[in-house]
Amino acid sequence: xxxxxxxxxxxxxxxxxxxxxxxxxxxxxxxxxxxxxxxxxxxxxxxxxxxxxxxxxxxxxxxxxxxxxxxxxxxxxxxxxxxxxxxxxxxxxxxxxxxxxxxxxxxxxxxxxxxxxxxxxxxxxxxxxxxxxxxxxxxxxxxxxxxxxxxxxxxxxxxxxxxxxxxxxxxxxxxxxxxxxxxxxxxxxxxxxxxxxxxxxxxxxxxxxxxxxxxxxxxxxxxxxxxxxxxxxxxxxxxxxxxxxxxxxxxxxxxxxxxxxxxxxxxxxxxxxxxxxxxxxxxxxxxxxxxxxxxxxxxxxxxxxxxx
Amino acid sequence: xxxxxxxxxxxxxxxxxxxxxxxxxxxxxxxxxxxxxxxxxxxxxxxxxxxxxxxxxxxxxxxxxxxxxxxxxxxxxxxxxxxxxxxxxxxxxxxxxxxxxxxxxxxxxxxxxxxxxxxxxxxxxxxxxxxxxxxxxxxxxxxxxxxxxxxxxxxxxxxxxxxxxxxxxxxxxxxxxxxxxxxxxxxxxxxxxxxxxxxxxxxxxxxxxxxxxxxxxxxxxxxxxxxxxxxxxxxxxxxxxxxxxxxxxxxxxxxxxxxxxxxxxxxxxxxxxx
Numbered sequence: 001x002x003x004x005x006x007x008x009x010x011x012x013x014x015x016x017x018x019x020x021x022x023x024x025x026x027x028x029x030x031x032x033x034x035x036x037x038x039x040x041x042x043x044x045x046x047x048x049x050x051x052x053x054x055x056x057x058x059x060x061x062x063x064x065x066x067x068x069x070x071x072x073x074x075x076x077x078x079x080x081x082x083x084x085x086x087x088x089x090x091x092x093x094x095x096x097x098x099x100x101x102x103x104x105x106x107x108x109x110x111x112x113x114x115x116x117x118x119x120x121x122x123x124x125x126x127x128x129x130x131x132x133x134x135x136x137x138x139x140x141x142x143x144x145x146x147x148x149x150x151x152x153x154x155x156x157x158x159x160x161x162x163x164x165x166x167x168x169x170x171x172x173x174x175x176x177x178x179x180x181x182x183x184x185x186x187x188x189x190x191x192x193x194x195x196x197x198x199x200x201x202x203x204x205x206x207x208x209x210x211x212x213x214x215x216x217x218x219x220x221x222x223x224x225x226x227x228x229x230x231x232x233x234x235x236x237x238x239x240x241x242x243x244x245x246x247x248x249x250x251x252x253x254x255x256x257x258x259x260x261x262x263x264x265x266x267x268x269x270x271x272x273x274x275x276x277x278x279x280x281x282x283x284x285x286x287x288x289x290x291x292x293x294x295x296x297x298x299x300x301x302x303x304x305x306x307x308x
Numbered sequence: 309x310x311x312x313x314x315x316x317x318x319x320x321x322x323x324x325x326x327x328x329x330x331x332x333x334x335x336x337x338x339x340x341x342x343x344x345x346x347x348x349x350x351x352x353x354x355x356x357x358x359x360x361x362x363x364x365x366x367x368x369x370x371x372x373x374x375x376x377x378x379x380x381x382x383x384x385x386x387x388x389x390x391x392x393x394x395x396x397x398x399x400x401x402x403x404x405x406x407x408x409x410x411x412x413x414x415x416x417x418x419x420x421x422x423x424x425x426x427x428x429x430x431x432x433x434x435x436x437x438x439x440x441x442x443x444x445x446x447x448x449x450x451x452x453x454x455x456x457x458x459x460x461x462x463x464x465x466x467x468x469x470x471x472x473x474x475x476x477x478x479x480x481x482x483x484x485x486x487x488x489x490x491x492x493x494x495x496x497x498x499x500x501x502x503x504x505x506x507x508x509x510x511x512x513x514x515x516x517x518x519x520x521x522x523x524x525x526x527x528x529x530x531x532x533x534x535x536x537x538x539x540x541x542x543x544x545x546x547x548x549x550x551x552x553x554x555x556x557x558x559x560x561x562x563x564x565x566x567x568x569x570x571x572x573x574x575x576x577x578x579x580x581x582x
Contacts, residue, residue, distance in 0.1 A: 002357065002359045002511070003356055003357070004354055004355065004356050004357065004358045004359070004511070004546055006542060006545070006546040006547075006549040006550045006553075007549070007550060007553055009512065009514070009515065010511055010512035011358060011359040011360070011511035011512070047512065059564050059565070059567075059568045060568070062565060062568040062569060062572070063568040063569065063571045063572040063575070064572060065572070066568070066569050066572030066573065066576075067571075067572035067573070067575045067576040070572070070573070070576045071576060112412070112414050112415070116412075224569075227568075228565050228568075228569075231561055231564050231565040231568065232558075232561040232562065232565055233561075234561075235553065235557050235558070235560050235561025235564060236557045236558055236561055239553045239554055239557055241553065241560070241561065241564050243549055243553075243560075243563075243564050243567070244356075244549065246564060246568065247567070247571070250568060250571045250572075251571065254571060254572055254574075254575030254576075255575060255579075257575070258575060258576075258579040291412045291413060291414075292411060292412065292413070293413075294408075294413065295406055295413055297477070297480070297481070298405055298406045298407070298413075298477075299403055299404065299405050299406075299473070299474070299477030299478075299480075299481065300403070300404050300406070300415075300481065301401050301402070301403045301404075301477070301478055301481040301482065302401065302402050302404070303399055303400070303401055303402075304399075304400040304401055304402040304420055304421075
């Protein structure tokens, strides 16, 4: 059964879209990530233009992050205070990212910069997570207890001035690293068209020592706010939000996210981190392969938006 | 022999008259010096189930009309050749070429195609190259390879030779997308002077007004031509959504954003376990 997408201006199979929504929703519910870094390339593969894909995926991400955040909220696993500080840094970073995006586009090598950024970022984070996750899994197999973080053994950057107590997360750290992390994620998000959840979650866990579940819950809250802003921004500036496409993805995505969240709750934390690490690494390798392998056609044609 | 021929001509003329009368009753009919055209639809409406559509073009060449214009003797009038060209609304495109640099395939060169048709179908009853000399065909833009594709090269605007790699790549990519179509047997004569051509409007065809141009060649010269318009438009729900996104972007944005939250909320309630 095909359905015509009014803004993307092409017909697609409803069941393909629903299946994509469920699959990506499952992953996003399981790991507390937006899933934009998976969904956007899938839609572009279906023939949706990148601008419409990025804008419409944000509606899907808003729906699934709200659904997920509610579940974590009821369990008291969302740190509102931490979320507010992260949001402030994130919005500033997004603005800087949008400006950089425009500058890079005028040089004509935006695609390359984005691809290299993807490879470096996903490769690094993915490798680190896989190594750490494997270490944790092996330690448990051997029956060795995980080294307990000693109080007062914080790294230097957490002991900078402007300390703040985040009760829900059980941390007492400087605001500077928190704002820096969220600024960097907002910047990369705007530049690469991703929500940044898959960077934020490990950053909260490893850098700020926030408990895993609270990291996921807070990341979902942040994704919700940034995606809400993104929908309005794309709708007003570019008119590229396809409500029909968004709705089908949302329905699949929210259902998938529920099952994903349940699967995530039953998994051991270190297995969860290992799986997310593998996923991030796989996407990074995939992007790297696209850049290294000889393309089927050396020529590509895009609609030129600059000239009327 | 001559009597049979006269009877057949009379029958042809009668049929022609009937068809012309039938065609005139419908919209999407064009009539120009001895050439009557009609589309099966003057407007392709895009609804939520739209997945592409075939449009049929009927044409009647009034015998003798064109031949008289060119001064050829009616008795020796050869079988006419027909080229149907359908052009979608113009768009600008950027064609890029990749090359390997430092192990990565990166875009090294690009060319702008200005005001190129977003959709192009060229149908004919045989290879257009056989219908007339190259200059005439090029001038009339008859034949797939003879359509002008204006490029910006530095500060110049020009079409280039057919062998230009960017031009070939552009045509190849558009054909692969199903938006450029070439068919040497797409025009079918159902009677000596009545032809039929079917062209596909694919699901991802751009919205707008399409120009349908028919050129008739006889004895290696252009004898008749006529043009028609075909509208491809969204209707009903699709039009309402696209119109709202265009005319009330703030309202549309907030509806999408709150709609997303409502769907998320519903899903959470439906799947709530505790």
